Amino acid sequence: MEELNRLLASETFRNSRQSEKLLRYLVTNTLEEHEEALRERAIGVNLFGREQKYDTNEDSIVRVSANEVRKRLHRYYAQPDMEASIRFSMPLGSYRVQFETVATNPPVREVAAPVPEKRTTLWWVSGGIGFVCLIAILLYGLWPKAAIEEFWGPALASDRPVVILAPNPVVYNFRRDTHQRLRGKATSHVQWQMDPLTPPPDTTLQWREVVPIIDQYVGMGSAHAISDVSVLLSKHGRRGDIRFGSASSFQDLLNSPAVLVGAYANRWTLQLTDELRFVCGERGQTPEIVDRVSGKTYPLKNLQPDGRTPEDYAIVSRLFHPKTGNLMIALAGVTQYGTQAAGEFVTDPARLEEAFRSAPRGWGRRNVQLLLRIPVVERVPGRPEVVATHIW
Template identity: 35%
Template sequence: MGTGNWLNSGRQGSARTAEAELPAKPSPDVVIEHLRKILDSAAFRGSKRSQAFLSYVVRSALEGRAATLKERTLAVEIFGRSEDADLAEDTIVRVGAREVRRRLAQYYASAESAGDTVHIDLPPGSYTPEFRNVAPREESPPACPTRATRLRSRPLVLGLAAALAVAGAWVVLIRGGALRQGDAFWEPFLASPEPVLLAVAHPLVYHPSARASRLNAERNPAARGLLQQPIQVPAELLDGSDLIPVVDQYVGYGDLVAAVQLASYFAPLGKPPRIRLASRLEFADLKESPVILIGAYTNRWTIELTKDLRFRFWRTPDGRAAIEDSQPPATAWALPANRQDGLTEEDYVLLTRLVNSTTGRPLVLVAGLKHFGTEAGAGFLVNPELRAQVLSRLPSDWSRRNLQVVLRARVYGNSPARPEVLRWHCW
């Protein structure tokens, strides 16, 4: 990396001359000492994952193991992935490297780096760090503007202030007041320097076997075309081997709509989220950023992280999906019936907001018993007027507490109606 990318252009020539007199590379002991300072800086101390990433690659390079710094090695050694992990789908190493580069840039732009004589780079497209000696950066006091300069700049400052005011008013109007009381609900997410992580449910889907598809084509001429057709084969001709489980390739429609609604809410506020299948996330991933869990029985982390809460997912003795109130008197809200076509006339939704969950980060759950409820619940969360139905009833310090809400939504065809609040719990 050229010094012109980060040195003040007015001092560029003299800085290059100074660096030319320095040794080409710092000693390993000096690099390790500099690494410790970086890891303890404001830019890094809030992210254990970035600390582990930078520490591993720096120490590996200093110990002569730079050739081993490949994506799969880092996935296994730093993030605990298996040797056969699909790294085309799981981008945790690439995301981690980008985050480390961002934090390094933040550190070297801060006052904490003043006086440093060593610089650590992680070049784009590489996981091998580079070390170099640099001249200590001098802090120059800003020049005091003359009265004429101040007068000339005043219209520009006023213009910028007016533009910012208009932009701020526009956001408030667009959000219908979301940036006032409503966003107190999302404040822990908006205040985090890390991007919000949307962990989407991963339903298990069964494909017909090649044999079942052949039998279907023999009996149903329409199945020989390009458009997918249902299997219409007598049951006695099929067995369990004709149902092939397919994992991590499908998302429920309501879950998809929920993810789009939430992403559309956060993006204009400068927090575009990352979207991942929950099945591809380890617990360590959940500890690195605020998380929104989407979906219930098909989301591994929803079931795990809510099992000890007051409201939790359950199944009735006859196998129907339900939300249970674990406090006496026992109450459960269950689907009316188990229909084979997957449809229902009503759905129930569990919303959960944990300010400091077991992950150590803020967590929100939106999950219906079916995907209809999940879609309705996400619409509730991004609509300040709907949220006010609950928030207006809560204690004044509710924003610092945990919250659970149970909703009911009527379903017409494949579309959920606006949900109604059944019960809430704030602690």
Template identity: 25%
Template structure:
């Protein structure tokens, strides 16, 4: 490879990484940069899935690629981003690159503009009636989008609009130049821990050896197979999906970048540096444990018998030393705003004793009246909102939160 040719390739990759399609996807940029460097410097030895997981996404050296699909998911995402670039900003590029399916080697090639005369006529030219059908379908989609937009406006009017206290708080927390990662709880982890009859530690969670752990500790082969089958589907809850949508709208309204992913796809650098929103209990999102020792309200979960509570490390007058859960009746949610572990970023923890209580925490921190009440109790006045820790009590009915109330507010 000549130096000028290598320079052309590196310049192309730089333009792609700086394009609009990649602006809000830090992971795609990091993967593109790694694959580009390997493809240019060592084209005869393309990287393996395991190499990428360790080098780009912080997976431990011994992790199991048969159970952890992060690299494959992100490669598919990158492939679509590259195609989007050449369809939009890069449509005039002569030198192009692609990531073929089933490969982790970038392929550079010269694009020849115009149609090949020997190529068959475009599909719609050969089927003109189909063009009318597609046009009608497009009109139907546009009508559906208009209806969806109206429903979205109604949601904004109901409490997710550009209200001053909420917007000010979110810009204070996340408009700091760092990417924000929203980590949803890992629903597949719950039945696995039920079968193990103990928590999966953060160290075990990072090592990803779930199959070996189940093989060692779950004696019943039928139960073991069922638990791992559910676990490997990467399940999530409707409550978490609703919460992610609500938070995503708020980030978008304030022009803030956001990546949404499962806790299982995170790593320590992501959790301890930059901005992170940790959604869910410590049992469903072990990354919560990274910040647990900074908090007054400590997670307690024991089994069997199953019991959950928040322990009040330093009770104030009128507070209880412990706030126990009454399953299906009373739950709790802790909401905490802290500096990220490495500093410079923000960590927002929304940890309920159940998924619906976590959803109540999302409603609390995104609703104008509640944020105003929070600022008042913190004595924020006209200044910025100080770091805080809040405990909410939730009242459950038919597996949903009927209402919630503020139990305690602490400045951090």
């Protein structure tokens, strides 16, 4: 706990009471092996005062706070003069803290260098070392890289920040006097923002009572994906430049690598991927994925009006786009669940390794599309299944 106290007293953590509180809670319960206390719902209830049955899919306080802790840990250990006997880390998808013991270098004793007996011996030794180094360099160039390095390499190698283009969904609310009329009492600003109306089904409304809201909201699945990508970039010392809605332009894509988040609410995803093999389409106002080569479709047969579904599909596209010349990655779920799962998929080294285990050598320099099927249980996306892979 001494190392934890030193970390929390640092400038990186002491200005964030919430991050300090969460990390102390997670470290304590990890050391005491309280697995139940490390579940998302338990953290929300015990630490953030949420109700016992609160909806973790709708309220992401724990996930957002955990990502903030991960960012601060990365920033703390990235300091050039940092010395720590134990390092704390928290893998994505888990709230269990991992502890890594850092070996300290033993004191170096000065030893007089032996005098070579003959010049020829030194020449042979030097030549042998040079030959070994040359072989090592050649092997390093031929040795296959990790899948996550292949996938993200061009973006991480760029000297420009990675532009993250968020979707721009239109949200509808009602005028405050309409809320008051339907509730039968005065409505506070908090109620107007957060409490859903539940009038009788045959209640009539006038269009003037409806308020379209543009460029102010982003969906939960997209927020998860943006967070996962931002954390990955931060771990590799890169910066993500997030653009929302109308704040984005084609010029952004011309100058930098880009990650397009979302499908039907992101105009750039629809425009820049419409000629690829797997595209987002619709049939009779029902969204679906279309394979333009085989003609096969992947519809969401049980999609509800509120967006809930027992399964989802997502397209992960990674290509050097001919219209921009830069690397472009699109994370396009049919619904929010698919977009969230796609974000988790492309930032998880183990999942990418599994997905590209059979890929041809050098696939990282080619264009790739993956079609994912995602089971959804209690509004939480499960582990994606790779349905199809296209590399060209």
